[in-house]
Amino acid sequence: MKISSILSSGFVIASALQFVAAYPGSGVALTPRKTSILINPAAQPDLPTAAQAQAAASAASLNLDDIQGDILIGMKKNQELFFFFSITNSTLFKQKLKSDIKVRVTTTTQLLSVSSQPTTALNVAFSQQGLNALGVTDDLGDPLFTAGQEADASVLGDPGTTNWVPSFVGKQIHGVFLLASDTTSNLNSFLSDLNAILQGAIQEVYSLNGAARPGDQQGHEHFGFLDGISQPAVTGFNTPLPGQELVAPGVILVGEDSDPVATRPTWAKDGSFLAFRQLSQKVPEFEKFLTDNPIIEDGLTPAQGSALLGARLVGRWKSGAPVDLAPKFDDPVLAADPTRNNNFTFAHPGQNILNDQTNCPFTAHIRKTKPRADFPTPNPGNHIIRAGIPYGPEVGPAEAASNTTVTERGLAFVAYQSDISNGFHFLQHTWANNVGFFFNKNQTQPGWDPLIGANGGQPRWALGLDQTNFDRNITLENDFIVSRGGEYFFSPSLSALSGALSA
Ligand code: N7H
Secondary structure (H helix, E strand, C coil), X not given: CCHHHHHHHCCHHHHHHHHHHXXXXXXXXCCCCCCCCECCCCCCCCCCCHHHHHHHHHHXXXXXXXCECHHHHCCCECEEEEEEEEECCHHHHHHHHHHHHHHHCCEHHHHHCHHHCCCCEEEEEECHHHHHHCCCCCCCCCHHXXXXXXXXXXXXXXXXXXXXXXXXXXXXXXXXXXXXXXXXXXXXXXXXXXXXXXXXXXEEEEEEEEECCCHHHCCECCCCCECCCCCCEECCCCCCCCCCCEECHHHCCCCCCCCCCCCCCHHHCCCEEEXXXXXXXXXXXXXXXXHHCCCCCCCCCHHHHHHHHHHHHHCECCCCCECCCCCCCCCHHHHCCCCCCCCCCCCCCCCCCCCCCCCCCCCCHHHHCCCCCCCCCCCCCCCCEECCEEECCCCCHHHHHHCCCCCCCEEXXXXXXXXXXXXXXXXXXXXXXXXXXXXXXXXXXXXXXXCCCCCCCCCEEECCCCCCCCCCCEEECCCCEEEEEEEEEEECCHHHHHCCCCC
């Protein structure tokens, strides 16, 4: 909903009361939440409790009260609104940022307990254009952020900006508010409150509503696969479950241990770069592709062969069970167990990891974007925390029957990292889009990541998808995921907001 229409709708006054009542630090009693903003499907690892996280954080000297809540939490929101804005009055905006906005920004600690969650969580992040508009001249040390995502479009495999949402073109976006809650009415109330507070200091450029899918699809993305199962654990925040990689905080947070960039402005510490992508998904077309290309194998019906092909494209069944542990049939019990559903490496006794794709293709999405034993030594650097959410409606009967997308839907993709060239950009460009990756296998060119690999809109191919013939080359004429563009942002610490991003 546009700010202008919200302003004229008249519910600003009522919701402003709720706004004041909901915030600690505002001097007014807080109404505790009874249900969480976050979802928690069984297969997704539990977040640490606030007490567990505080204990880990103090051991690692991490201040979870100073880190915006979205960064370490991952893909767990019920409802989310991405509100992209330009700054029209930087003096006023800066003043509001230091005061009313800062006290409303939700911290990591706050999100961990239902009782400390606000009615609607707020996070904020800025593009380089936004920092420029605020008069922040420090170099954050990330050239991709500085140049903006539009300059990166072709390198990411997009056919330029042809398919981009016009608002992402031309560096119009200065920042994004991320609003998360469990109802759209909470989001709308909060947005109108925000607008009342900001008194015209910003202007909406674009907004996108995300939501967990309904019923038993909660936590699943639009192709039907459960998401948010595998995230890196971060020292100072959570303890890894079996198979989960533990990364140093500086892989995700600027200025922390193992941040690959030596020199950063002091105020940037405990911020993180947010790569946002609006990735549309051609769901009926994807389903048709699976139906038309079942893996033919003894003991499988055509429907089972199609489901197997889908699972091998992703590396997991729709339930979340990894094909590396459940190579022929889904295993929902395994899927629902977070102590087992990530505990695999792609290596198996009696198999040669250099040429055997019986369990999982080299090109499977989760293998291309997170090699495990494929690397002889651990890879400490190329990790992201994914915090996206589906957007758009469910597939309607007419779309399903015609095998054609009519209404756009997809993933509002969000990735956090301390260095975009090591994180999102690297995973997309150097691994997913690189037909030569993995480099050390018997196949010198295994092909594209069949899901997110992008070839400028041109056809792609992948080997290894059919485990009855690893050399079978499956051509993917059309992309199932089409980038609608995005932007690179920086999500600063709360103390940086207090100082309005200056030393
Ligand atoms: Fe991906 N999908 O539904 O098929 N992703 N992804 N992703 N992804 C993952 O393990 C999907 C995208 C990663 O640690 C799962 O949590 C879709 C981009 C990484 O084992 C599923 C889109 C990039 C992982 C999907 C999309 C990545 C991962 C399994 C876009 C980076 C963790 C669930 C519309 C450039 C791998 C899970 C690991 C997992 C899907 C985008 C990266 C089901 C639909 C753009 C690092």
